[in-house]
Amino acid sequence: MQRKATAQDVAKLAGVSRSAVSLVLNGHGDGNIASESQVRIRQAAKDLNYKPNAVALSLRNQQTRIIGIVSDRVISGPVDGNIIAGADAVARARGFVTLGLDTEQDEQRDASAVETLLDRHVDALMYVTVGLRELRVPAGMEKAPAILANCFDSRGPGHLGNVIPDEVWGGAEALRHVLAAGHRRLGFLTGPLDHPAVQHRLEGYRQAMAEAGLPFPDGAVLPVGWDIADGFAAASTALAAPAGERPTALLCANDRCAVGAVLAARGLGLQVPGDVSIVGYDDEERVADTMVPTLSTMALPLREIGAAAMTRILASLPRAARKATAGQQPDRTILEGEELIRGRFVDRASLGPVPAS
Incomplete structure (x- = not known):
């Protein structure tokens, strides 16, 4: 069986000391080891397929990694x-x-x-x-x-501290695409109004309407749940209006809600997107990309x-x-x-x- 490479082997191949190898491979090379030497050390470790012992490294650094x-x-x-x-x-x-x-x-x-x-x-x-x-x-x-x-x-x-999606920007960006397609009669199937994501997206919708010089249609906000049945119920009501009054585009709380909206449109004999466009949110795998028609949606990062x-x-x-x-x-x-x-x-x-x- 071939002997496993050691840090000393890496040092010899790279032409540096063993301590230099330890500093570089433990992430402490910058400021201590010349950049050219760091390159040689990493290349030598790669050539020798050398990997530091995780247990020993943890003990030295007082970390479990x-x-x-x-x-x-x-x-x-x-x-x-x-x-x-x-x-x-x-x-x-x-x-x-x-x-x-x-x-x-x-x-x-x-x-x-x-x-x-x-x-x-x-x-x-x-x-x-x-x-x-x-x-x-x-x-x-x-x-x-x-x-x-x-x-x-x-x-x-x-x-x-925290890392979260920029929901204000997401709401605004989704609506910008809808407005760019020419839609002005809108319906917002938002999800529960006390939900933080819904509040931020509504702020984004208002921003996008203001950017376009359009008044925000408060009466078009339809608070619903997150599931297919919720989208179906809300869209069934919104799309039952006469052709000249019903929304030409619905922006939905998530992709499941959008699926329900598509089903409601079909139940009313409407074509998507021929008669009404429907936009989801999330880009949920095996939902948005497999739905018929496939869903336009704002992907969460x-x-x-x-x-x-x-x-x-x-x-x-x-x-x-x-x-x-x-x-x-x-x-x-x-x-x-x-x-x-x-x-x-x-x-x-x-x-x-x-x-x-």
Whole structure:
């Protein structure tokens, strides 16, 4: 059996000291080792297929290289797993692993889930939610570097930082595409008005209408739920109006609501998008892209949210480790504040030009 390469082998091939190899491969080369030497060291490690011993590295750095993730229903639910996938991809690329626990939306399990992860000596914590919402942060999350993904601290700014979708921009961008297609008679199937995502999207809709020099049609706001049946019921009512009065475009709370709206249109003998255009939100996999017609929709940047949150967590660890060594509380400076991530509009078959009179 071929002997595994050692750090000394890498040092010999690169023409540097073993300590230089350790500094570079442990992420501490900048400011300590010349850039040319760093390039040689990484190339030598690649040529020799050398990988540092994870256990030994953890002992030296006083890190487990494990990031704990608590979710309300992301792991066990059918959607939003892309947030964790995005976070995990960034972690793996940096030599970390993630350990996730799902509370299945039982707030009573939040504290125990956090403590379970802390008992495993995770280096940092992330809390991920299905859908944008306010979170009552478990107290244990103050014991380690921590960040929130797709949610925000109920205590307000100045506490745990977070990464969330830019829902104001998302609402405005979706409506811009609808207005660009010529639509002026609109219906907004918004979801519950007390939901934070709905409030932000409504703000975005108002912005887009103002940009276009148009008054916002408050009477066109139809608060509904998030499911197919909700979209079907609301759209059935909105589209039952005479041809010259009914909306020519419906902007829906999510893709499932939009599916219900398409079914309602068909039930009334209307063509999508020939008679009415329908736009969803989320770009839910195996829904928006497989629906007939395929749904135009505003894609939520789920992987990007997870990746951005993990990037901030990992950037905080060296400073946090120095604080811990000195017996001080974790340094959260780099984790403070709210980061907004923009999605993208996916133009598919359900959005067309305004129908001829």
